[in-house]
Amino acid sequence: MPKKQETFESAMSKLEKVITRLEDDELTLDKALASFEEGIGLMKTCDKHLCKAEGKLKELVSGEDGAFVEKVLGISLDSVTGGEDFDE
Secondary structure, eight states, X not given: OOOOOXXXXXXHHHHHHHHHHHTOTTOOHHHHHHXXXXXXXXXXXXXXXXXXXXXXXXXXXXXXXXOEEEEETTOOHHHHHTTOOOOO
């Protein structure tokens, strides 16, 4: 049976606990290294979720006539055309 993918929120919560554990002065070197390794894995999980979400995010912007239009974040006509005005 395939392993269920951990949610972003769950991974972040675990990562916060790992960070708190790493800030403990009483941690042995072996436990610190194991916690660090766990933290790196959790960071990778969070990064995968963020990259996936980035592709899905959309921004509502007001069009010239006041109506709302959707555009993908980071992509605009200006970014594609270099800001050139083609109406002339």
